[in-house]
Amino acid sequence: MIKEFGIYFFAAFFEILGCYSFWLYFKLQKPSFWLVIGFVSLIIFAYTLTKVNLEFAGRAYAIYGGVYIVSSLAWLFFVEKQMFNKWDIIGSLIIFAGICVILFGNQRGITN
Structure with a gap:
C-alpha cells in the first residue's frame, strides 16, 4: 500500500510542478524555460499515474484527486511558504479518509 501512495504522491508532485510552471510563466512573467519544465513535468505525471495497481x-483518478488536494496544500506550505488554516487541515483529513476507503476497499477485493 505504501508503494501505491508513493506513486500517487510522486505523480501529484509532477502535476503540481507542471501547472505551477505555467502559473509562473503566464501569471508572474517568468522566463519561457518554465514552459518546458511544465510540459516535461506533465508528461511525467501522466506516465506515472499509469503505474498504479x-x-x-x-x-x-478518483483516488488521485484526493491525493492531489492534499499534495497541493503541502505545496502551499513548502513552496509558497503559506500556513495552513483549520479548514485546510479539516478538509485534508476528510479527503484522506475518502482516499483510504476507495484505495483499501478496492485493493482487498471488497465489493458491494
Whole structure:
C-alpha cells in the first residue's frame, strides 16, 4: 500500500510542478524555460499515474484527486511558504479518509 501512495504522491508532485510552471510563466512573467519544465513535468505525471495497481482509470483518478488536494496544500506550505488554516487541515483529513476507503476497499477485493 505504501508503494501505491508513493506513486500517487510522486505523480501529484509532477502535476503540481507542471501547472505551477505555467502559473509562473503566464501569471508572474517568468522566463519561457518554465514552459518546458511544465510540459516535461506533465508528461511525467501522466506516465506515472499509469503505474498504479488498479484495473480502472476512473477509480485511479478518483483516488488521485484526493491525493492531489492534499499534495497541493503541502505545496502551499513548502513552496509558497503559506500556513495552513483549520479548514485546510479539516478538509485534508476528510479527503484522506475518502482516499483510504476507495484505495483499501478496492485493493482487498471488497465489493458491494
